[in-house]
Amino acid sequence: MSDLADYYRDRATEYDAVYDKPERQEDLARLRALLPPLVAGRSVLEIAAGTGYWTTALSASAQSVLATDVNDETLAVARTRSYGPGEVRFHVADAYDLGAVPGRFDAIFAGFFWSHVPRADVRRFARALIDRVEPGGVVIFADNRYVEGSNHPITRTMPDGDTYQTRRLSDGRTFEVLKNFPSAEQFAADVAPGEVSWAELIYFWLATIS
Template identity: 85%
Template sequence: MSDLADYYRQRATEYDAVYEKPERQEDLTRLRDLLPPLVAGRSVLEIAAGTGYWTTALSSSARSVVATDLNDETLAIARTRSYGPGEVRFEVADAYDLGAIPGRFDAIFAGFFWSHVPRADVRRFAAGVLDRVERGGVVILADNSYVEGSNHPITRSTPDGDTYQTRRLSDGRTFEVLKNFPTVEQFTADVAPAQVSWTDLTYFWLATVSQ
């Protein structure tokens, strides 16, 4: 994951360009409409918050949001945004060590991080997330669906089922980035025996998980 963290650290200033793709605007609006009712009145732990793009939607209805990321470079950008009315604070934290984050949370949100978890680590990561949410709480995940021509092409696959893309930054540097695209069946098996509600959009999917 250190290579992935380095990629997003280097990409911090151009992080949000992906949200400007014209063909994705309708889906993005839909996602931003779907999220607030799911976290209304809740204490939210956000995993891999990046530049805070999704934190703005969460804070519009949540009681509070602790937005975490491994990279302070992306959180530095997140701190410049406007939030509320829910209280928002930022923490540098490892998504694989959620127990180190202080507080009690009845909702956990991970936007566009599940796809970066290696297949070999998925069940361990899912268990760590589900263990961290309070009883009666909900885990919410959103991520990309693969659409030819909109997503970066898959350039490598592994026997474990991981797929990779080659990403290029504006300065010409290239990175190989893990990016998986689970089906609803695969995702449901990965979080079993938790219950899953799944919403398919054109370019994205949204899942809520409860025990």
């Protein structure tokens, strides 16, 4: 995952351009409306918070949000945003090492990170999040669906099902980035025996595990 971390670190100042795509605006508004009721009054641990785009939606109703990311460069952008009324704190942390994150949480949100987890690791990753949330809590995922013409083309597919895209930064450098697009059935199998609620939009999906 080090190459992925390098890519998002170097993309920090231009990352939010992905939210400007005209065709995705209605779906983005729907996602931002769906999230606050799920975390209302809860203490939220946000995984791979990046530049804080989704942290703003979480903080609208959560009691508190601890926004974590492996890159302080992206969190530096996140710190410039306005949040609230929920308390928002930031912490550099590896999504694969949640035991090192302080605090107790009754909601965990991982936005647009599931697609970057290798197929061989998804069950272990999901279990780590489910084990970290307090009893009666909820684990929430949101991510992309593959839509031809809106997503970067898939440039490589591995025998285990992992798919990759080639991404280009504004300075011309290119990165090969793992980006998987699970179906509802595949996701449910990966997180079993957790009880899954799945909402499918045109460009995105939202799932909760309880």
